[in-house]
Amino acid sequence: MNEVLFFIAGPLAVIAALGVVVLRNPFYAVLSLVAHLLSLAALFLLLYAPFVAVVQVMVYVGAVMVLYVFVNAYVGGATDATGGPAPTLRWLSYAIGIGVLATVVVATLGSSLKAIDSDGAKIGADFGSPGQIGELLLTRFLLPFEAASFLLLVAAVGAVVLARRRRGVLPGEDRMIAALDLLAPTGTGSMREGVGAVNPVPGALSAHITPSTGAGSPPASGTRGDIDGEDD
Amino acid sequence: MSLTPAPIAEVGFYEPWWMQIVKTLVIFGIGFSLVPLALLYERKLLGRFQNRPGPNRVGPFGTLQPMADIFKLVTKEQFKPRGSIGWLFILSPLLAMVAALATFALVPFSGRPQDIFGTPVGLYGLDSSIGLLIFFAFSSIGAYGVLLGGWSSGSKYSFLGAMRGAAQLISYEVSQGLALLGIVMTAGTLSLSGIVEHQSGMWFILPQVVGAFIFFVATLAEINRTPFDLLEADSELVAGYMTEYGGGRFALYYVAEYVHLVMAGAMFATLFLGGWQLPFGIDPPGWIDPIVVLAKTALIVTLIVWIRASLPKVRYDQLMSFGWKVLLPLATLNALVTAVILVVTDK
Structure with missing residues (x-):
């Protein structure tokens, strides 16, 4: 049972980790990372660490990666915005990658390979x-x-x-965003905005609507009178 | 390769392996068959709340209505929008349903092993020492069903619904978890049956009334029910993340939703209403226990349907500010006060 689980989760973790780097579409890369983290959780279960496994799913898969997916779905596109890395950077990344791999391989071969035929570390009853x-x-x-x-x-x-935001929202407006703006946000379609008591432009709290208000305010009643009235 | 017996996640199993397989099938079957029951119950109850009979044409008193609904959905054509992403579009409803059904295995229906065909059987799928965390892990996987389903549909309504869903589920999951910190500290365990056993003297709804309130409200948001059903928001987003779904795939989302409804009731009954325990020291025979749990579950489900019949939807910004500015501080305060009281009254 343990071996079956390991040979499902282990290769899946490696393939998914490769997918994070190789896939061009950032959305799929994020999903690949989700698959990687899920397989890692399965491996944690095999290591007698159920708590770590479940927290891995809760925190990384459930919260952190949902945010990644969220941001990618909103702003990420299928295109590579940077136009690919510069050639020197590319070779440098290869070098660093190979260096890290060599370090890990040497460390693994040098230390933990000895334990492969042993029963593993002794663990207590409430381990993990x-x-x-x-x-x-x-x-x-x-x-x-x-x-x-x-x-x-x-x-x-x-x-x-x-x-x-350090400055105001409208061009030319030079005003710090106050804490009050965040406590009572405007531009959210409230009744007060509906009856025209407040300017619904975010950040311009309680700026009363007058026909001469700048960009972003809805047409005032005077303008509407011009439209259905006679032409001049 | 001879490790000591490997208990994955320290599970209290009484049964031989074949009984565990039988139990798996039974739990799956019960979870699935609770869906039409909950569907009928909600529609009937909503009908009565709105002063109309509710479904009453198919079968005696309309009891076969959910069967007709499901049959209709399953036999419909499985279509896929041109702009959708095929495999994600198919995977997402499955993910939502599996994650919802899997949580059902965690509900403990009885404290003592029951004798079935001469084999002692614990009436739960999984009694892990970290059962509560597993529940949260599955519910966070369920969020992907909504998120990916909406994104892969290639429609703006689905997309908006899914994005709302992601923000809402993350926001309220925090309060939902923090609200339970009080009972976890009091009971001193994360095991669901352990928490129920700790309530033999007094149900947690009395000492943890604030936690119960926060958990209930956050659960309403987590399972996407009125007044927090902004993922669907049929008045604004057609049907939210499931706009582009039809037929069997839509049915899967529907199943997930009703399993969530039942699970919300079962979890609240387990955590705050004493699970299988009866008040005033009544100690019925063992076979009553599951009925007690189901009765308490039905009570909470009734409450949730009642809320749906009574309350309008909240606006999106109200939802966010309520979650972060009211529920979260309240839940933190609840955990803090409970911790202080526990330390002060420490034996």
Whole structure:
């Protein structure tokens, strides 16, 4: 049973990982990564790590990759926007790839190949249980754990800073986006906008509509009167 | 190559291998046959809520209506839009249905092994020490059914529905998980039958009423029910991610939806309503246990249908701000308060 699972999940993981790099369409590359992560989860099950396997599916397949698919479906196209890498970059990437492969192969041959005919490491009864992993994370690996969470926090804050709009939305508008704009977003089709109480252009909160408002505002009532009235 | 007996995911099996295969088939069969029942129940109930009889033509009291529906869908032509991506278009509904049905194996229907043909059988598909996490893993795989189905249809309505779906499912999954942290900390286990056993004194709905509320609301969003049915949003997006689907493939999405409905009830009954336990120390014989679970499930399903009959849809921005600005902080606070209380009252 274990062997069957391994020889399904192992090659699938390798093929899917190759697909991530080889496939031209970014959407399929992402799907390939999903398949890779799922096969990795199956391999984790074989390694007596059910918790890691399930968390792998929950976090990577269920949350991270859904975001990748989301972004790719929205902005990704089938075309290669960069027009392919520069020749030097291409050779450099080959060199680095081969170097990494050699390192992994040497490390594997040098260390873990000895264990191939043994029974494997001795493991306790509750090996890989949530309790044991939690205990290890909060005692022996506390520092790396905290460092990783801090890194994630920095990345999240950085993303927010990068994504924030510094200036107003309309051309020529030079206004910081206030926190209030985000708490009560405009341009969402609310009743207040429907009756014309607010300008539905995002970022221009509570700018009252007057016939002379700039681009983006709906035609004011005065204009409509001109259309069905007599021509001048 | 002689490893110690390999328990994948530390599963409490009582049965020989043939019984596990039988159990698999039975769970699959029960899961599948609950779909027409739930379908009929919802349509009948919605009819009564709207002061009309509901389906009453096919069979006695309209009881064969779901069979007629399913027969119609299955015998229809399987068409595929020209702009669709073939294999993804076919795979997605299957993915949605399999992920939905697989969660059914996690519901524990009884605490003690029942004697069936002289073999003790545990009335669940899988009693893992991390059952709750497996439930979330399957529900996140189910999200791909929606996402890929909408994307591969090659239609803007499907696409918009799928994108809404991705955002909604991710947002509410966080609150759904955090809401359960309270009961996981109290019970001290992630095993579903362990959680039920811990409720023998008091059901978790009483001490964890906030968690129950958050979980219920987030589940409504996760299983795409009113007032959070923005993935379909028939008033705006035709039918959302399943606009381009028809016939048998549409039926698969439909099956997934009703399995989700039943599963939402079963999970809530298991986590907050004490599963197979009865209140006031009543201890019925073992064969009553599954009936108790199903009765509690039906109660929650009724509540969900009631909500569908009563509430309008929320707007998309309301959905997002409610999820991130109300439910998530509330769920975090609930987990925090529970943790503090647990530490303070620690024996």
